[in-house]
Amino acid sequence: MQFKQLLGLVCAAAIAIGLTGRALAEDKVIKIGAIFPMTGNAASAGVHAKAALEVAEDIINNAHPELGDLPLAKNAGLAGLGGAKVQVIFADNQGSPATGQNQALRLITEEKVVALTGAYQSGITLTASAIAEKYGIPFVNGESVAANLTERGFKWFFRTTPIATDIVKVYYDFLADMKAQGIKADSIALVHDNTEYGTSVANTIAAGFKEKGLNPLDIAYVSNATDLQSQVLQLKEKKPDVVIMISYTSDAILFAKTMQAQDYKPPMLLCDDSGYSDPSFIKSVGKISQGVLNRSSWSVGPPGSPTAIIADMYRKKSGDEMDDTAGREMQGFFVLVDAIDRAGSTDPAKIQAALRATDLKPNQLMMGYKGVKFDEKGQNILASAVIIQLQDGENYVPVWPKANAAKAPVLPYKGW
Secondary structure (H helix, E strand, O other), rough: OHHHHHHHHHHHHHHEEEEEEEHHHHOOOOEEEEOOOOOOOOOOHHHHHHHHHHHHHHHHHOOOOOHHOOOOOOOOHHHHOOOOOEEEEEEEEEOOOHHHHHHHHHHHHHOOOOOOEOOOHHHHHHHHHHHHHHHOEEEEOOOOOOOOHHHHOOOOEEEEEOOHHHHHHHHHHHHHHHHOOOOOOEEEEEEOOOOOHHHHHHHHHHHHHHHOOOEEEEEOOOOOOOOHHHHHHHHHOOOEEEEEEEHHHHHHHHHHHHHOOOOOOOEEEOOOHHOOOOHEEEEEEEEHHHOOOOEEEEEEEEOOHHHHHHHHHHHHHOOOOHHHHHHHHHHHHHHHHHHHHHHOOOOOHHHHHHHHOEEHHHHHOOOOOOOOOOOOOOEEEOOOOOEEEEEEEEEEEEEOOHHHHOHHHHHOEEOO
């Protein structure tokens, strides 16, 4: 065999090996576990979370240059891992902390996921993330707001969403601004369920308001209630200027129906996201909840913007408009996968290090945060929120602060 022929064969073989190596990298699948309530009273939230993460999967695994500066949109797959694709392995926590814990264990030990996300309800995030901590697996949460989740000294838990302490400032500043405009907001009632989420958020808001000289009335109830008449009658008797609701979807719907049945309309109804952001709340009782105020970090943005394109993708996937909770879940997932991409590895310690080094700017996010940067506890110190209001039918619009507002807030609460 002549030298030129031999050289040609060697080169051809090298090219073949190179192409095979690249093909293997592109075919590699990075499995991430997602624990959400697919059944039970919070199933609507779980179904929408699944749709959000499936849209995120599409954005990550296929090139979407139209999404601007979103870190994972430009390439098809993870560039840091040779074009590897992401696969979300969903698990149903059934609304149970014990089930969520068991599902986390199964995903880690049987499915061999490299990281976890979820689990919507703070009480389930609490147990599921404890398993991740035990096994040294990164857990990124995008939506649970109970303050104590990042007070456990965990090294593998990271959270991107605004939390209860952030919410205290948002609510207090909003109410102070309303008072400056002549709207009465001196007496406040906190209505909350007895879950980790409801209790933790209510306690944090109460403590924060007391520091400001306010002493909110506390009205607790059992989650997944079948009768909320006594709570509504108590509100009717006490006549607070502001009612702050901290409830999951089924309870939020029942409260709206009970308030109508009892003909009770508080002057201001301010809600803590969760059930009040769920599309099923708007479909069921939106027409009798006109003027309800809510917190949010999501805005669709102008036509053709990255957020509007994502909203359209989500609408086609789920049949519903993107809500704040689904948006925060998607954002948390993007942050997790971005860290895996930057780590260039599925090694948990390298992903953990990449998460700690995260420093995303507003233009790199789909949510209206000031950025994503974690403190030593794993909490995003740049998370932020605005106030939105259900106006003119079945759509929320941003109403505060003025710089972010599409419309002015309409008070008192209209209801029906």
